Amino acid sequence: MARILIVDDESAIRKALERFLAGANYDVLSAKDGEEAMEIVERETIDLALVDLVMPKMDGVELIHRMKRAQPAIVPIVLTGFGTITSAVEAMKAGAYHYLTKPFELDDIAALIATALEHRQLKEENRLLKKELRDKYRFENMVGTSDEMASVYDLVEKVAETDSTVLITGESGTGKELVARAIHYNSPRRDKPLVVVNCAAIPEELLESELFGHMKGAFTGAIATHAGRFDAADRGTIFLDEIGDMSMKLQVKVLRVLQEQRFEPVGSTTTHEVDVRIIAATNQDLDRAVHERRFREDLYYRLNVIPIHIPPLRERTTDISLLLHHFLEKFAFGKEPKSLTPAALERLTAYSWPGNVRELENLIERIVVLKKDDVIDIADLPAKILGKAPPAAHAADESGEVTIPEHGISFKKAVGDFETKLIEGALKQTGGNKNKAATLLHLNRTTLVEKIKKKRLDMSEQE
Ligand SMILES: Nc1ncnc2c1ncn2[C@@H]1O[C@H](COP(=O)(O)OP(=O)(O)OP(=O)(O)O)[C@@H](O)[C@H]1O
Ligand SMILES: [Mg+2]
Known part of the structure; x- marks a missing residue:
């Protein structure tokens, strides 16, 4: 609710405006002079002020100056008596949004206030957008100014300069790949390739030759010698996405690259030496995967040199x-x-x-x-x-997710409430006909009637 301050020494005008604006659903405060007005402005956030120009003690222009100094976002509208147009202009210069000459129509005031508030909202949005643009290009096109993202940016900035291995964790869709790109493109390796490998998308049998390459004839179908992604990433960065899905066998080979920057292509005995920075990501809990022996502990520690967690x-x-x-x-x-x-x-x-x-x-x-x-x-x-409960008739095939609040909920009550909703919905749809409602819910009539009794649902049958 927007909060409006009325400042006028004439109590009749004040009262009329108070009543009218409160009726129009504004939060209204009023003051009989500039001093009283400033006391309020120093205490409360005001969205808009209706200010009389000619008042004892402090005139409207000075009041607007002072109000704007205390709260720059205040929108002042000036009320002037006949013949004070020059001061109205002065008031506009002091930051008034508009002025109205007395006597005025209440409807005109309402319309002016509505546009002024809309204008204020737009200005606020603009301010936010500008701030967004400023922050947006800090790293690629990452948006977000929360403290959580600020610490992610900080980490990105710090690790970008180094060759340290980074492990990015976070739920699906949190921006792990975006962070990996930000690290690469802010690093001294930015002019060399960033090679992205999604370990979950490539079938296990192919992943090894995809990563390390293979010799002609190394396996059925290997009709030509093929360079691997680690070769392609030489002097650049390799991003191993979904590393939690990598087989134990491949994990050994990746560990060796991490330790020695060396590997052998499939079917080859020649060792390739590369200079590759490794960034890995996963939405799995690798700690648990290690516990469950699905992920090598030594590789985990090697990858987790610098963990970056992106909060949901x-x-x-x-x-x-x-x-x-x-x-x-x-x-x-x-x-x-x-x-x-x-x-x-x-x-x-x-x-x-x-x-x-x-x-x-x-x-x-x-x-x-x-x-x-x-x-x-x-x-x-x-x-x-x-967050609407699905319409009762479709409830059975509702597959939406449920989020349990942090403080938990009573399972019994939640289930009971949902039953009530279903029954009420069915009764409503059938005009209170319990037979038809029972059919709709695939229930026996007696079961339904019992439930209604138990829940004391007040639904008179209209058959
Ligand atoms: N902070 C952000 N600002 C702008 N866009 C973002 C941000 N975070 C994520 N996105 C966008 O959301 C989409 C998902 O991001 P991304 O692919 O990096 O997530 P992910 O964590 O790798 O997800 P998954 O685990 O599903 O692979 C992308 O289109 C990305 O551009
Ligand atoms: Mg991803």
Whole structure:
């Protein structure tokens, strides 16, 4: 709710404005002179001030100067009596947004306030966008100003200069590859290749020859000698993505490259020597993989020299709005980006984003493609983001994810509440007909009736 301060020495005007603006759902404060007004401004955040120009003690122009000094974001609107136009101009110079001559229509005031507040909001958004742009190009196109991302940037900056091995961890879609790229392109190796290998995407039998190369005839199908990715990455960086999926056998060979910068292609006895910086990433818990003997402990320690953990989006919610704007802009392809209503932004910020930035990016792309108008509202968001219980009739095939709040929930109560919702929904849909409701829910009528009794659901049958 926007907070408006009324400053006028005439109590009749003050009262009329107070009543009118409170009725229009503003949070209203008022003062009878400049001194009283400044006391309020020093105490409370004010969005907009209606300021009378001619007042005893301190005139409106001076008050606006002082208010702006205390709170630069305040939007002052000047109220002037007839014949004080010159001072109105002065007031505009002091930072007033507009002026109204007395006597004024309340509707005019309402309209002026609405545009002024909108203007203020735009200015604020602009300020945020500028800040975003400043930070965005620090590393490639990484967006985010949360403390969590700030420490990621710090680490990237520090390790970029070195040849140290880096292990990037984080849930799927948090930006691990982006961080790997940022490290390479900010390192002295930036003019040499960055070779990306997704260890999970290449079948195990092929991964070895993919990484280390093979000799002609080394295995069936090896019709020519083939250089490996480690050769290709010489003097550059190799990014071993999803390293947690690599077989134990290959892990040995990678360990040797890490220790000695040497390897032999498949089917060859000649040793290749390379100068490669290794960055690895995984969304698995490697500690546990080591425990479960799926991952070599020695390799883990070798990789984990400098760990960089990227926290999931739900742990850095302040980045969500920046990311939303970033992708709205990206998918506008140079045109005017669509905007989000405050309500839509609120829902998007509150959502838990299990698929992290990738999920957010995909959602915005889909909305931008499908949506014709320029404003994205709640109605354009999928049900999982709105956190709505699915309509009872579709509940059975609902596959959306559930996020349990940190303080936990009562399992019994949650299940009970959902049952109630299903029953209420079915009864509503069938006009309270228990037979039909039972059929809809695939329940016996007696079971349903018992449940209704137990829950004391007040639904009179209208058969
Ligand atoms: N901070 C960020 N700023 C801007 N875009 C980001 C950011 N983080 C991630 N992205 C984008 O989100 C998408 C997913 O990022 P990326 O592929 O780096 O994630 P990942 O952690 O490697 O995911 P996965 O584990 O699924 O491979 C990419 O399109 C990337 O550009
Ligand atoms: Mg990835």
